[in-house]
Amino acid sequence: MDIIAVDHPADAQIRSWHAVVTSALSHDQPEEPLPTLGQTKSFLTNTPLTSRRLLWVAAETGGTIVGVACLRLPADRGSRRPCEIEIRVHPAHRRRGAGSRLLRAAAEAVRADGGGAVVTQAVAGTPAIEFLEARGFHCVLVMTGLLLRIDQIDGDWLAGLVGAGPPGYRVVRWTGTVPAELADTFARAKTAMSELPVGNRAFEPGAWDADRVREMAEVVAKRGDDLYTVAAVCGTPPDEQIAGFTEVVVPGAAPARAAQYDTAVVPEHRGKRLGILVKAEMLQWLRAERPDIREIETDNADDNSHMLAVNEELGFRRQREYREYQADVADLP
Ligand SMILES: CC(C)(COP(=O)(O)OP(=O)(O)OC[C@H]1O[C@@H](n2cnc3c(N)ncnc32)[C@H](O)[C@@H]1OP(=O)(O)O)[C@@H](O)C(=O)NCCC(=O)NCCS
Structure with missing residues (x-):
């Protein structure tokens, strides 16, 4: 498996990204409406206002994309704002280390940028909780949707x-x-x-x-x-x-x-x-x-x-x- 940094996602990568995100969402939160391909494209191609964004995909040897990660770094390098990370792994490819490898790539980028705290969100009752707790995160805030x-x-x-x-x-x-x-x-x-x-x-x-x-x-x-x-x-x-x-x-x-x-x-x-x-x-x-x-x-x-x-x-x-x-x-x- 390779972890590949993506600067300007091409159409095929956008479609693969979308497939991973929608499969993960339908698996973990089946009651949630799925984003459209247009929304995923807009998310991946528009620059956010107050942050810099880095993207990675996890690809199997044949090139199939099985996981994706997005890291938001504060636009201002001296800021104390935490970095935000989102990782999604296709349900059929979990527990094989893709999530951990994407997290490592993002953590290296945060370190290279001089960042300190990293935050992410997880839905109670989904595998993300065990994953995050196994990889060094602790819960700082409980929110109700x-x-x-x-x-x-x-x-x-x-x-x-x-x-x-x-x-x-x-x-x-x-x-x-x-x-x-x-x-x-x-x-x-x-x-x-x-x-x-x-x-x-x-x-x-x-x-x-x-x-x-x-x-x-x-x-x-x-x-x-x-x-x-x-x-x-x-x-x-x-x-x-x-x-x-x-x-x-x-x-x-x-x-x-x-x-x-x-x-x-x-x-x-x-x-x-x-x-x-x-x-x-x-x-x-x-x-x-x-x-x-x-x-x-x-x-x-x-x-x-x-x-x-x-x-x-x-x-x-x-x-x-x-x-x-x-x-x-x-x-x-
Ligand atoms: C959370 C997620 C990214 C994990 O991806 P993954 O590729 O399965 O993770 P890894 O294989 O690297 O797992 C690393 C460790 O996390 C823990 N873990 C991961 N999934 C787990 C599960 N379902 N139950 C128990 N522990 C789990 C284990 O300790 C695992 O190590 P092990 O397999 O050697 O026991 C994946 O389940 C996912 O995409 N979930 C939906 C998206 C999401 O909620 N993301 C969270 C915000 S970043």
Whole structure:
């Protein structure tokens, strides 16, 4: 078996990568929708915003690709942000060392880059847990994956939540890039996300500015996905402040399942049900605008009890437990 670094994946490699990822997913999480080939291609060919990305495949002697690995290194070499790794091995080729060899290649790259901590996610009850624990990782964060069927929500109940927003705030919504006059205050509200609980995970809060907010929207658009944002705003122009916001991304190639992105309420505006307000408004908007969306997925750290409570009040149901694992690269093979 050879471990091959892939710089610019060709079409055949993209198809092989896709076959490994979809076989692994159908085997380990049969209830999950599979990515389309277009989504895999977009993932492999678009450059991420805040990181450098390295890819490897594990190929058998005849050239068959049996495993894949993706490593994200922070864009800024001096950053304390952990590196992130994802390894997938085809179910028919497991327990033959492909996962370990891909991990070794990634660990060598992290060491060469001067990196320290490496993180990854695994679904409870899948072989990844034993693999990661056997190879030097420990669990630093438990997350719950939740799902909401938006076509089953009672419209009157939702309208009641939207109507019960606290006085002194108005709701603003936009698709794609934030309106220019709100870009700075939106960046400050995004920075409030950095206060999310992250268990024992190595972490460096990301500071947002107006340019980074715009770049993030551009990356989503370039992938062919739609970004929806709802914000609660207080004050009057030119001193408007975003007090809280929520973002949902609808994949262009598979809109039936949308993904919750960031939601945050700025610390001085917490405790007024603004989280419920922006999320309820988002649901009402998407139900009217996007009948092609069936459900929204999200995940919350188990110690983020406020956000879990908001999501469960809105009807999100717990689906599975994810665990975030971390290792010091010195402890990896
Ligand atoms: C996790 C995964 C990558 C492991 O790949 P693999 O090629 O089977 O791993 P290896 O053969 O290198 O296994 C190394 C060790 O991990 C442990 N291990 C791996 N799978 C295991 C399982 N199903 N049960 C118990 N231990 C297991 C064993 O200690 C194994 O050594 P051994 O075979 O000598 O006993 C593979 O199961 C997979 O693709 N899972 C789905 C994707 C995923 O969840 N990735 C995790 C995030 S990186």
